[in-house]
Amino acid sequence: MGRNSSKKGNLKSLLKKHTQDNKKKQGLQKKQENIENLQKQKKNKITGNKNNTGEQQHNLLTVPFETPEDIVLLIGEGDFSYTRCLIESNYHTKPRNIIATSYDNSLKELNLKYPTTFKENYDFLISQGVKIMLGVDATNLVKSLKVSKRTGIAKILNVEKIDCIIFNFPHTGAGIKDMDRNVQQHQNLLENFAKSTKEVVGLFDAYINNKCTDSYSQSYMTVTNNNKTKSNNCRLAISLFKGLPYDNWQLKKIMNTNGWKTVTTFKFDWEKFKEYQHRRTNSEMSTTKKFDEREARVHLFDKFGVTTKVKEQKSAESDDE
Numbered sequence: 001m002g003r004n005s006s007k008k009g010n011l012k013s014l015l016k017k018h019t020q021d022n023k024k025k026q027g028l029q030k031k032q033e034n035i036e037n038l039q040k041q042k043k044n045k046i047t048g049n050k051n052n053t054g055e056q057q058h059n060l061l062t063v064p065f066e067t068p069e070d071i072v073l074l075i076g077e078g079d080f081s082y083t084r085c086l087i088e089s090n091y092h093t094k095p096r097n098i099i100a101t102s103y104d105n106s107l108k109e110l111n112l113k114y115p116t117t118f119k120e121n122y123d124f125l126i127s128q129g130v131k132i133m134l135g136v137d138a139t140n141l142v143k144s145l146k147v148s149k150r151t152g153i154a155k156i157l158n159v160e161k162i163d164c165i166i167f168n169f170p171h172t173g174a175g176i177k178d179m180d181r182n183v184q185q186h187q188n189l190l191e192n193f194a195k196s197t198k199e200v201v202g203l204f205d206a207y208i209n210n211k212c213t214d215s216y217s218q219s220y221m222t223v224t225n226n227n228k229t230k231s232n233n234c235r236l237a238i239s240l241f242k243g244l245p246y247d248n249w250q251l252k253k254i255m256n257t258n259g260w261k262t263v264t265t266f267k268f269d270w271e272k273f274k275e276y277q278h279r280r281t282n283s284e285m286s287t288t289k290k291f292d293e294r295e296a297r298v299h300l301f302d303k304f305g306v307t308t309k310v311k312e313q314k315s316a317e318s319d320d321e
């Protein structure tokens with residue numbers, strides 16, 4: 001009896017060590033993959049446009065997802081013109097793989113906020129088969145999506161995994177008269193968004209691994225599946241304007257300390273998103289300076305990030321930070 005349980009204990013700790021080694025190995029592999037992808041994509045600086053369709057022409061430096069058929073979850077859409085632009089410009093070619101969400105709770109609210117553009121964008125997206133969800137809170141996705149043990153994340157979103165989550169220009173609507181308050185509010189938004197997206201990715205990982213969630217079973221699966229514990233390697237993209245107050249939000253630091261590592265950042269090139277109307281949180285009214293005259297960047301994160309090797313290369317090669 002005693003010997004049996006100590007044997008079991010040994011096996012358990014062996015399996016645990018094996019899983020840890022494996023995770024480390026997978027992490028290093030993924031980092032290397034990230035490096036190679038970035039190098040490849042920088043070499044082929046081809047813009048996705050109406051004539052380009054294949055994965056080959058897809059350019060990380062224009063959109064944050066990897067292939068035009070990736071499963072993409074958009075958070076905090078305004079009048080949904082960005083989602084529409086992804087499809088119309090052929091950056092994305094499988095609308096059924098797009099889930100576009102808004103923080104606003106109803107179509108009526110969105111029509112009131114964006115009276116000249118929302119309805120047409122919405123009708124277009126519905127006709128293309130895009131899944132649109134309202135009342136989705138970036139800071140508590142699981143709750144606002146009404147995910148429960150019974151319903152499950154995959155069922156609610158109607159997909160098997162998520163490849164990329166995008167939040168363009170997150171903003172609470174708070175002004176900059178009180179800069180400290182502005183910074184605090186947005187840091188809270190970003191921190192909770194990081195945690196909330198981690199939770200979603202975790203749920204998909206569990207789903208992918210056949211809802212096998214206790215650590216002993218996970219270790220067992222790792223060994224028996226020939227070292228292939230599957231995980232949902234999801235990217236997270238956040239666009240922000242440059243300058244104040246945005247620089248003070250310390251986006252990278254917040255994401256990096258909440259489970260998302262930096263892969264790269266790249267210019268948000270308005271020229272390549274002609275149909276996209278960047279919208280303010282509360283109305284169609286534009287800011288004093290036109291949005292497409294303001295410098296903005298897309299910040300891309302994933303579970304693994306890239307090593308310093310890429311950072312060195314980046315500073316030598318391109319406008320990536």
Ligand SMILES: C[S@@+](CC[C@H](N)C(=O)[O-])C[C@H]1O[C@@H](n2cnc3c(N)ncnc32)[C@H](O)[C@@H]1O
Pocket residue numbers: 075076077078079082102103104136137138139167168169170171172173189277278279280281
């Ligand atoms: C400056 S607007 C940008 C809208 C849109 N992404 C665009 O680029 O046109 C900021 C957006 O963030 C959304 N937002 C603010 N807090 C949010 C939250 N907790 N969850 C989801 N979206 C949120 C607002 O509803 C608004 O649509």
